[in-house]
Amino acid sequence: MGSNLRKVAVVGLGYVGLPLALAFSKQGNEVIGIDLDDRKLQALEQGRSYIKDIPDEQVKMAFERQRFSATKDMRRLREADVIIICVPTPLTEDNEPDLTYLMQAAANIRDHLRIGQIIVLESSTYPGTTREVLKPTLEQSGLIVGTDIFLGYSPERVDPGNRSYPLEVIPKVISGITEKCASAVEDVYKTVFQTVVKISSTDAAEMTKLLENTYRFVNISFINEIAQLCTSMGIDVWEVIEAARSKPFGFSAFFPGPGVGGHCIPVDPLYLQWRSKQFGAASSFIAISREINHKMPVYIVDRIKEALARESLTGVKILVVGVTFKPNIDDIRESSSIEVMKLLQQEGALLSYYDPYVPEITLQGKKLTGTRLSENELCLADCAIIAVNHDELPLQRIIDYVPLVYDTRNALKGMSGKAKVIRLGGGVSDSN
Ligand SMILES: NC(=O)c1ccc[n+]([C@@H]2O[C@H](COP(=O)([O-])OP(=O)(O)OC[C@H]3O[C@@H](n4cnc5c(N)ncnc54)[C@H](O)[C@@H]3O)[C@@H](O)[C@H]2O)c1
CATH class of the missing domain: 3.40.50.720 (NAD(P)-binding Rossmann-like Domain)
Incomplete structure (x- = not known):
């Protein structure tokens, strides 16, 4: 595992985002958890977990070590070295992809981007989303993916209720828009996951x-x-x-x-x-x-x-x-x-x-x-x-x-x- 500590923002603190945020914090990274749901933010601030697999102790410990904060203030995205997106990707009433949450998160990130940031999408979605939807939105900032900022996709495999496979031991597939993007994502994920599977x-x-x-x-x-x-x-x-x-x-x-x-x-x-x-x-x-x-x-x-x-x-x-x-x-x-x-x-x-x-x-x-x-x-x-x-x-x-x-x-x-x-x-x- 690598040893570089980073500031990591996790956007969307649900079943996927909260365990991931805590895993990054456990490895010594400072984590900014970002969510729009006041009830979730309040619970976390009070040291309460709202996910059954995660004991309150883990949340309390992350706060106590001062390696975790939970906020809805999107301006804090600018502080992060790495931004990981874990927002919902549901279906519309017509059973088609509903990327509303993703588009909203992407727009917020675009408005607070700075050079050198690594952005990773983890939400499940159709092939082409990172390249055709996320990349152009982020590039509206004037920053270019692969040169100024680094963009990748890593599917989430967390299995709620499954005690045999803690997050860190599940091999993590990672990828990037360019080779440089993929290497940047690999370096980040290697600090938390035992096995990283880089694909093309x-x-x-x-x-x-x-x-x-x-x-x-x-x-x-x-x-x-x-x-x-x-x-x-x-x-x-x-x-x-x-x-x-x-x-x-x-x-x-x-x-x-x-x-x-x-x-x-x-x-x-x-x-x-x-x-x-x-x-x-x-x-x-x-x-x-x-x-x-x-x-x-x-x-x-x-x-x-x-x-x-x-x-x-x-x-x-x-x-x-x-x-x-x-x-x-x-x-x-x-x-x-x-x-x-x-x-x-x-x-x-x-x-x-x-x-x-x-x-x-x-x-x-x-x-x-x-x-x-x-x-x-x-x-x-x-x-x-x-x-x-x-x-x-x-x-x-x-x-x-x-x-x-x-x-x-x-x-x-x-x-x-x-x-x-x-x-x-x-x-x-x-x-x-
Ligand atoms: N739950 C699982 O077991 C699982 C496993 C693998 C992959 N996934 C995928 O991961 C993604 C997230 O799923 P989940 O189960 O964690 O969803 P969730 O509903 O539990 O959590 C999503 C969180 O994102 C927040 N959110 C929505 N829009 C936001 C925005 N613009 N900015 C900040 N926060 C925002 C919501 O308030 C919510 O707390 C989905 O694409 C899902 O398909 C889920």
């Missing part, structure tokens, strides 16, 4: 991120389709996946579930699809995967109706276990579990939910508070759906009291209780 262009680095996430998107939908066809053939998909993964090469296991969720996996493939259309290129895998994943909640609701032998779910009391988009996090953005709940609500079901990480949700305008799973609540439920397999779920309690459990994650493997358990992708034994 910002377009290739942007595409790397989209490939990684589209790969997950396509494979999750593929295994969801396989799960459905296994069920129709009376074969247990979970057993088949376990058997297939005994092959030491050529197979990577993906697991069925209610669909894909979060800010990245359902969004990034649509950035790629949009970009491919501009080149007249096909993206058929994305289209078909999207269709399969969208239909998963309907499939699940249909299986529940079948298991309850009911045409309608009006008045049926259903407990949904887990509402986040993946296990062991508190993020419900684009959660497929919530999509299942919306469908159940439309069907007239009386919903309750349990999630140790989410105290309250709003479902189609209605506030819902998570239950505590009292004996009474469990006894009243007609059915429970295990939608997310958090590590800490009182599963035994659920199968001891609720008469029917639909397990979309094989979370109840090897367990038994009073409940009739049906699994997504389950085989013959599930229908007995």
